[in-house]
Amino acid sequence: MMSTVYPGSVRDAMEHWPTGIAVITTADQSGWWWGCTADSFAAVSMRPPLVSVCLDREHECRPVFAAADSFAVHVLREGQEDLANRFACRDADFTDLAVERGYDDVPLLCDVAVRLECRTTSVVPAGDHVMLLAEVVRVRTGPGDPLVYLQRHFRHLSRYDRFAA
Numbered sequence: 045m046m047s048t049v050y051p052g053s054v055r056d057a058m059e060h061w062p063t064g065i066a067v068i069t070t071a072d073q074s075g076w077w078w079g080c081t082a083d084s085f086a087a088v089s090m091r092p093p094l095v096s097v098c099l100d101r102e103h104e105c106r107p108v109f110a111a112a113d114s115f116a117v118h119v120l121r122e123g124q125e126d127l128a129n130r131f132a133c134r135d136a137d138f139t140d141l142a143v144e145r146g147y148d149d150v151p152l153l154c155d156v157a158v159r160l161e162c163r164t165t166s167v168v169p170a171g172d173h174v175m176l177l178a179e180v181v182r183v184r185t186g187p188g189d190p191l192v193y194l195q196r197h198f199r200h201l202s203r204y205d206r207f208a209a
């Protein structure tokens with residue numbers, strides 16, 4: 045049965061769900077580098093270590109990521125709003141960014157909160173998106189609090205109180 049829920053109301057509801065911000069990167073068959081800002085990144089499984097990212101079918105980068113064997117996920121830290129905005133634009137490029145080559149020659153951004161190098165295990169159709177499911181092959185964590193996205197704004201956790209667990 046088709047849902048009768050108005051899609052805009054789901055989008056509005058999800059604005060109340062705080063997320064981190066990731067930039068995913070890959071290289072296409074000609075070696076051209078691609079990047080996209082995504083807050084749909086999620087942990088899926090620990091054994092084996094699987095993560096997912098959902099990409100809009102309309103994005104120019106979607107076929108590239110769907111065809112790639114590997115990609116990297118960069119969890120941004122506070123102060124990296126410029127990187128989030130840069131890779132949320134069509135034709136984003138890597139000009140002036142420090143880039144290393146990672147697993148499978150995927151471009152890696154330096155100096156982020158967390159970096160995960162991933163090998164795609166499946167590409168799952170999911171409505172107007174596709175879900176990339178991938179195994180994590182390398183992880184690196186750096187200093188700093190992650191950048192948070194909530195109600196269409198970037199937030200800094202360090203501005204809020206910390207509570208002991």
Ligand SMILES: Cc1cc2nc3c(=O)[nH]c(=O)nc-3n(C[C@H](O)[C@H](O)[C@H](O)COP(=O)(O)O)c2cc1C
Pocket residue numbers: 065079080081082083084085098099100102103104105106128131132133134135136193
């Ligand atoms: C905070 C934020 C989070 C985003 N998260 C996603 C996401 O999870 N999936 C997605 O497909 N697009 C997401 N976008 C939109 C894309 O980053 C943007 O539309 C894309 O880079 C355009 O790519 P294209 O040039 O390949 O069409 C997000 C944008 C912002 C600002």
